[in-house]
Amino acid sequence: MAFPKLSKLELQIMEVLWNNGPTAIRDIQESFGPKGRPAYTTVQTMVYRLETKKALRRARKIGNAHIFEAVISRDAAKARLVDEFLSMFGGRMQPVMAQLIEAGNLSSADVADAEKLLRDLAAKKKKEA
Amino acid sequence: MAFPKLSKLELQIMEVLWNNGPTAIRDIQESFGPKGRPAYTTVQTMVYRLETKKALRRARKIGNAHIFEAVISRDAAKARLVDEFLSMFGGRMQPVMAQLIEAGNLSSADVADAEKLLRDLAAKKKKEA
DNA sequence: GCTACGCTCTTACCGTTGTAGTAGGACGCG
DNA sequence: CGCGTCCTACTACAACGGTAAGAGCGTAGC
Structure with a gap:
């Protein structure tokens, strides 16, 4: 499918990529602010899942660390969200x-x-x- | 918590109660239209879950069938939905x-x-x- | 009164999301 | 060159949502 559904945390991760461009997992995780952020491996899991969903891809490596970049555009993702939301209201605008x-x-x-x-x-x- | 989160199907069920007033499970299920509707027991499960979430309650019995009525108001539920949605966009309106x-x-x-x-x-x- | 149908309750299973631990490889510094 | 640090890759697991089957009970009709 052209367009995977993204959950809240997945969206927050995509948000980082949309704002910062290609980013390493560590930097994504740290961008969540020091308190209450998910563990490194939690972010990692989400990134991997986003990868299988083809929402992002590995752009290159720096040292042994992968740098990820968004494949899906912010607008496309938000349009999807709006659809989702609308369907909750029976599709009537x-x-x-x-x-x-x-x-x-x-x-x-x-x-x-x-x-x-x-x-x-x-x-x-x-x-x- | 005062206000449980409702999923899509749960909302559709609540919608029936909001529109029709107190309703039996069979009638809720049938209101989904003859094609593609979930099985009776699926609706039942959802209703039971809504009951534990205190979104609806058993109003009375007719024969051996329970009649359920909404506890949560439509406006409250939709307000909750809007909040949920807004948080996906970082809370900015x-x-x-x-x-x-x-x-x-x-x-x-x-x-x-x-x-x-x-x-x-x-x-x-x-x-x- | 017996039987059949409908409803209740219980239990189960799968996919998704959020959470994270662990094992092991690579890299860089001293 | 060896050690610690950091990253990867894999595995696990609980909660929730959607789906439904199965067992059993009550009621209504014959």
């Missing part, structure tokens, strides 16, 4: 928007941004039609 | 909105609804400040 807008702690700036996006989208839809 | 608006297949009506919600929210925020 409107209640999701409503819930997000009401329950999420939106700042005024967030609201303004969202409005702009919606206006742009509305305009685009009009043109298409 | 804006990118989530952006992703949803761009990637979700919004109808024109959805867009209009969302805009209205946002306008109301903006107005409310102004008044608060």
Whole structure:
């Protein structure tokens, strides 16, 4: 399949690769901040699983350490997440928007941004039609 | 904890209770539509698990069949879902909105609804400040 | 009253996720 | 060259979610 499902921790690992570019396991693990981070081998296991899922690959070696890089794009992953989420709401968009807008702690700036996006989208839809 | 995490299938079951009020397992199962629905005992297992999670309870019996009713409200469950989802995006609201608006297949009506919600929210925020 | 059908309860199994230990190879420093 | 450190690769395991089979009991209808 083109697109594997990623769990929360897997996503956090991908996030590091998306932000930092190719990274060694040790650096991924340390990027979790000193407290409450998972053990080195935990991160390692997740990275290996991401590898079999083809979400990342071994780019090269430095010394005996592998350097991993993302294969899947951040946008693709997030689109997948959105789909997943939508399906929880029966696939209907409107209640999701409503819930997000009401329950999420939106700042005024967030609201303004969202409005702009919606206006742009509305305009685009009009043109298409 | 006050609020258990519900999986997809668990949510679908709760959905039936929220829509229909107190319901027997057989009716929950049948509400999944004749094709591709899970076996009776599968639904039953999920219902039992929801019971131990205190998401629903046995309301009464009809003959020897239990009738179950929701304990958790739909809004509470969906709020929980939204939180869960947000945490996947690092808790920041804006990118989530952006992703949803761009990637979700919004109808024109959805867009209009969302805009209205946002306008109301903006107005409310102004008044608060 | 007996029988059959439906419901309950119990038990089980597999895949995924998160967690980590351990054994052994490689590398670099003194 | 030898020792410690670091990384790899493998293995393990528990919780959870989805799936369901099997045994047994109650009720309703004949």
